Amino acid sequence: MTGIDDLPTPEIPAPAQRSPAHVAFDEGDWLRAGRLARAEATDPSNPEAQAAAQALLRALDPDPWVVRIAAAAVGLLIIVGVTYLM
Numbered sequence: 001m002t003g004i005d006d007l008p009t010p011e012i013p014a015p016a017q018r019s020p021a022h023v024a025f026d027e028g029d030w031l032r033a034g035r036l037a038r039a040e041a042t043d044p045s046n047p048e049a050q051a052a053a054q055a056l057l058r059a060l061d062p063d064p065w066v067v068r069i070a071a072a073a074v075g076l077l078i079i080v081g082v083t084y085l086m
Contacts, residue, residue, distance in 0.1 A: 019049055021056055034060050 021036035033056065040053035 021053055
């Protein structure tokens with residue numbers, strides 16, 4: 001039986017191999033990470049970096065269902081507010 005200690009640890013790239021967008025994302029600066037990832041995604045010179053940047057941009061996108069539910073909640077609040085004021 002293998003324990004959790006027997007499993008191989010994933011390879012973590014060295015900081016020199018990581019893109020500036022991923023570093024900014026890890027630091028919590030999502031605005032700068034998005035800006036840098038958009039710049040990396042349009043650079044065709046390195047397809048691997050381009051694919052990584054596109055994956056980071058997909059991770060930064062809002063979940064469409066959360067947007068839909070939030071819009072429905074705001075609409076419901078407006079309906080309740082207008083009904084209450086009438």
